[in-house]
Amino acid sequence: MAVVHYCIEAADLHAHLWRVKMTISHPATQQILSLPVWIPGSYMVREFSKHLQKLECRQSQRKLQVEQLDKASWAVASDGQSALEVSYEVYALDNSVRSAWLDSSRGFFNPTSLCLMAQGLTDEPHTLELRKHSSSKHWRVATGLPSIKTDKQGFGLYGAPNYDGLADYPIEMGEFWSGEFLACGVKHRLVVAGAMPSFDSARLLKDTQKICETHLQFWHQKGLNSSKNLASKTPFSSYVFLLNAVDDSYGGLEHRNSTALIAARKDLPRVGDAKTSEGYITLLGLISHEYFHTWNVKRLRPVEFTRYDYTQENYTHLLWFFEGFTSYYDDLLLRRSGLIDDVGYFKLLTKTMNQVFQTPGRLVQSVAQASMDAWVKYYRQDENTPNATVSYYTKGALVAACLDLSLRQSTPVTLDHIMRGLWVRCKAGPMQEEDLLEVLLEQTGRSWRKEIKAWVHTTKDLPIKELLVKQQLQVLEEPAQMAQRLGVRTVDSNGAVHIKVVLRGGAAEAAGLCAGDEWLGIEVGNLADGQAWRINKIEDLLHLLSDQRKMTAIVSRDKRFLRLALTLPPKTSTLRIHSANRKTNPGEAPWL
Numbered sequence: 020m021a022v023v024h025y026c027i028e029a030a031d032l033h034a035h036l037w038r039v040k041m042t043i044s045h046p047a048t049q050q051i052l053s054l055p056v057w058i059p060g061s062y063m064v065r066e067f068s069k070h071l072q073k074l075e076c077r078q079s080q081r082k083l084q085v086e087q088l089d090k091a092s093w094a095v096a097s098d099g100q101s102a103l104e105v106s107y108e109v110y111a112l113d114n115s116v117r118s119a120w121l122d123s124s125r126g127f128f129n130p131t132s133l134c135l136m137a138q139g140l141t142d143e144p145h146t147l148e149l150r151k152h153s154s155s156k157h158w159r160v161a162t163g164l165p166s167i168k169t170d171k172q173g174f175g176l177y178g179a180p181n182y183d184g185l186a187d188y189p190i191e192m193g194e195f196w197s198g199e200f201l202a203c204g205v206k207h208r209l210v211v212a213g214a215m216p217s218f219d220s221a222r223l224l225k226d227t228q229k230i231c232e233t234h235l236q237f238w239h240q241k242g243l244n245s246s247k248n249l250a251s252k253t254p255f256s257s258y259v260f261l262l263n264a265v266d267d268s269y270g271g272l273e274h275r276n277s278t279a280l281i282a283a284r285k286d287l288p289r290v291g292d293a294k295t296s297e298g299y300i301t302l303l304g305l306i307s308h309e310y311f312h313t314w315n316v317k318r319l320r321p322v323e324f325t326r327y328d329y330t331q332e333n334y335t336h337l338l339w340f341f342e343g344f345t346s347y348y349d350d351l352l353l354r355r356s357g358l359i360d361d362v363g364y365f366k367l368l369t370k371t372m373n374q375v376f377q378t379p380g381r382l383v384q385s386v387a388q389a390s391m392d393a394w395v396k397y398y399r400q401d402e403n404t405p406n407a408t409v410s411y412y413t414k415g416a417l418v419a420a421c422l423d424l425s426l427r428q429s430t431p432v433t434l435d436h437i438m439r440g441l442w443v444r445c446k447a448g449p450m451q452e453e454d455l456l457e458v459l460l461e462q463t464g465r466s467w468r469k470e471i472k473a474w475v476h477t478t479k480d481l482p483i484k485e486l487l488v489k490q491q492l493q494v495l496e497e498p499a500q501m502a503q504r505l506g507v508r509t510v511d512s513n514g515a516v517h518i519k520v521v522l523r524g525g526a527a528e529a530a531g532l533c534a535g536d537e538w539l540g541i542e543v544g545n546l547a548d549g550q551a552w553r554i555n556k557i558e559d560l561l562h563l564l565s566d567q568r569k570m571t572a573i574v575s576r577d578k579r580f581l582r583l584a585l586t587l588p589p590k591t592s593t594l595r596i597h598s599a600n601r602k603t604n605p606g607e608a609p610w611l
């Protein structure tokens with residue numbers, strides 16, 4: 020048993036309670052205990068302590084005084100001699116990858132939700148014992164956490180060199196499907212909980228293997244023909260994908276040798292269905308994204324994340340690099356692994372471009388500012404989010420695309436070389452924006468400061484269209500959907516159109532439509548004609564307006580009816596990348 024030891028078991032499956040018994044072998048006389056308020060990779064204060072209850076501390080059977088210091092920390096007066104026994108329960112019914120879950124079919128947790136930190140001892144070795152629950156005897160355990168002594172099912176003792184090491188390993192339990200493969204000689208395990216009987220596990224396993232091999236070669240062996248054994252070069256000796264399939268959800272969280280994923284069951288491949296659905300591509304993109312993070316944010320990481328502070332927000336200007344460049348490569352490496360074709364890739368890039376160009380907030384915040392504000396903006400979205408901020412995922416991905424295409428069009432190097440150069444320069448550790456600029460200068464012989472400044476630190480639109488055209492692609496402009504033309508985002512329900520977002524500078528804003536309005540109908544032409552119509556969905560306007568552009572919107576706001584004069588703007592457009600006429604010159608660097 021280490022200096023800090025946790026024993027974790029399901030206390031009550033139906034009450035969704037984990038029981039934790041923590042033992043501190045050499046406590047301080049005033050031992051502070053605290054629970055993280057956030058989990059690295061998800062930049063929001065989530066207050067995990069709200070689910071912690073029945074905290075009790077004992078020393079040699081004697082109950083100790085516990086004083087609560089703030090929302091997530093407690094002080095325990097101990098004799099400073101004998102072992103301190105701490106016990107508590109944690110309520111777990113969050114189906115996301117970020118905290119904890121427990122019911123009769125499955126258990127899952129991140130140590131950041133269940134394991135109190137013993138302040139002053141977080142650099143000491145930590146051990147964790149997982150105990151079997153009497154009514155879940157057939158459950159198995161899946162985790163990247165190094166085991167010390169475990170049974171065949173994975174229950175038993177695990178260890179980490181410090182709290183930080185422990186916190187980075189989510190743990191899955193249940194009767195899940197599990198498969199294994201080697202990618203470039205490195206052992207990988209894929210675990211899927213909640214899948215339907217029709218789940219084509221062999222296909223997902225094979226496709227995940229292709230993704231992993233493409234990534235491993237990208238980081239460690241690009242340019243060499245043999246991809247057999249990279250085990251000595253990879254920063255991890257094994258890797259685990261923990262995928263939870265549910266009715267409808269999407270998300271992932273990266274860790275040093277594992278990832279927790281959640282996806283919709285309908286997006287899993289099905290036996291006998293060889294088609295590649297859009298949902299399945301989204302799932303493969305998620306797998307690719309989180310796996311890329313194993314290098315780009317878990318090892319190469321913002322200098323501010325050298326050591327996480329679990330008690331408060333950890334700020335960085337660099338999420339455009341760590342999330343944006345990862346988003347650029349997640350799809351690009353799907354293309355390189357052969358899981359999607361050029362048309363499929365350009366469809367994904369088109370989507371990203373439209374998301375950025377249709378967000379008015381891109382003219383309000385730079386991606387560097389959006390990174391800093393992630394804690395209160397990206398992760399706390401509301402009706403004003405598209406007007407106030409820009410996604411460092413999507414715009415960051417386009418910054419990567421602009422940089423890659425600019426490099427390819429004017430130098431012998433590509434962004435691939437720059438990424439590997441950063442990996443070497445920063446020794447797979449903390450980096451700053453200056454490191455990127457230095458690697459760019461070293462490898463191309465010229466400064467890229469001006470471009471990075473314009474793309475990352477200003478709100479000027481990115482030159483992505485021009486760069487794609489230079490790559491012999493066409494960027495077509497096609498008529499926008501009705502909602503985009505009007506400058507609204509809506510949801511149709513209960514027979515009416517509900518306004519969720521009114522975009523800055525759009526026709527809907529000019530007319531006075533407001534988020535929260537229920538749009539019931541329109542009047543067109545002269546009211547004496549009785550031309551008032553109910554609408555159920557926004558596309559109804561197409562038929563009702565015909566070639567007219569002026570209407571009166573009838574909306575309900577706070578139980579009152581409003582009549583708002585609204586003019587449909589002349590046709591606006593969305594972008595589409597067209598690759599049919601693309602010619603590849605002999606010897607041209609293969610972008611895709």
Ligand SMILES: [Zn+2]
Nearest residue numbers: 308312342345
């Ligand atoms: Zn990410």
